[in-house]
Amino acid sequence: MSEVTRILEAVERGEPNAAAELLPLVYEELRRLAAYQLAHETPGQTLQATALVHEAYLRLIGNPEQQWNGARHFFLAAAQAMRRILIDNARRKRAASHGGGRVRVDVERLQLAAAMPPDELLAVDDALERLAQVDPNAAELIRLRFYAGLDHGQTAEILGVSRRTADRLWAFARAWLFQEIRGESQT
Secondary structure, three states: HHHHHHHHHHHHOOOOHHHHHHHHHHHHHHHHHHHHHHOOOOOOOOOOHHHHOOOOOOHHHHOOOOOOOHHHHHHHHHHHHHHHHHHHHHHHHOOHHOOOOOOOOHHHHHOOOOOHHHHHHHHHHHHHHHHHHOOHHHHHHHHHHHHOOOOOHHHHHHHHOHHHHHHHHHHHHHHHHHHHHHHHHHH
């Protein structure tokens, strides 16, 4: 992680070869996360792990104004970029020509974003945006679990909290999302 942080700092300084040095260090981890997500995708999915990783990486490195506060920030941003890609993909699928409309989401079966139908994914994403206003740490944890496919231990490490704290955040966030989505589907 310290090597990733060093190279991220070089990217921020505008060093010409820094982005090329960063990709080999983070590619396998990003590829593993993307492959894990897409393995749970419904059959017929056209998005592949390699494309998801490349698109996320381009979004991360392609913004010259982006500043990184270490590897943790980079991987959180990677999870966010993957989330945005999946959300954009879901929105395209939900377009009027594909049926549109809202759908009730069962938060008890909350799983990786790639495995959810587009309408459910959008409902969860809307609720997640509201959660970020209430508790940013809980929202980050959900993003890492839901969009990057990380487990409790990995999310705790990336967030810099104990596993028990991560477990409490997970329980709170799931309950909060359940209440939020349930209320949304009843309107």
